[in-house]
Amino acid sequence: MAELTVELVRPAQGPGQPVIELTGAGKTYRTGALEFEALREIDLRIDEGEYVAVMGPSGSGKSTLMNLIGCLDTLTVGGYRIAGDDVAEMDEVDLAEIRNRRIGFVFQQFNLLASLPAWRNVELPLIYGRVPLHERKARAIAALERVRLGDKLANRPGELSGGQQQRVAIARALVGEPALILADEPTGNLDSVSTREVLALLDELNGQGRTIVLITHELEVAQHARRIVWLRDGRIHTDEVNHR
Secondary structure: OOOOOOOOOOOOOOOOOEEEEEEEEEEEEEEOOEEEEEEEEEEEEEEOOOEEEEEOOOOOOHHHHHHHHOOOOOOOEEEEEEOOEEHHHOOHHHHHHHHHHHEEEEEOOOOOOOOOOHHHHHHHHHHHOOOOHHHHHHHHHHHHHHOOOOOOOOOOHHHOOHHHHHHHHHHHHHOOOOOEEEEEOOOOOOOHHHHHHHHHHHHHHHHOOOEEEEEOOOHHHHOOOOEEEEEEOOEEEEEEEOOO
16 A cells, blocks of 8 residues: 555645645546536645635535545546645545545534434544544543533433534544545534524634635525635536635
């Protein structure tokens, strides 16, 4: 296995190096003789510290792009470099390392284990990373305090509101100290109050230097980002700075 050199441990200060570089990227799905071109000719660069929203109607390629950026899927054509390293040269062990330690995932479905208290849910990525128990617990507690849930450490998901559950999910994404947070429709299952809370938290994290990529179909949510990438029919339609 080739040595993995990706270093996405801490966000850089100020403008700097690209975290994500997609060049001529395309993805085609094949089922028997049928082909579907989900993404085509995607050129996209996202630098450290940016807050980028990806928007588009259903079927535009948003989910496919998220899966590619998150190393959950592979390109059919083109290139993808993450923090300067070529994803095409990584094997499954390398990709698992990227997903577990270098990218923090936040999904529309909170994906919390109902039987576990909040801090145990948050520590899960650290278990896979073989972090010792005492360190896991300390880091999980710190992550929950960071999202203002320090008083809910022992609560199970069913004892928390939707917004609180999503904040637990964000704490879980943060516990490994990734530079990149990849959020897929993170407010899709939330009411308006919880939506504002979660978006305010993402704003705060970006203000601290965290790189955030937000996948959404809601313009009001996308406008929290500082740049909006619009997808249509698998292509980038526009890529514009959001002056908020």
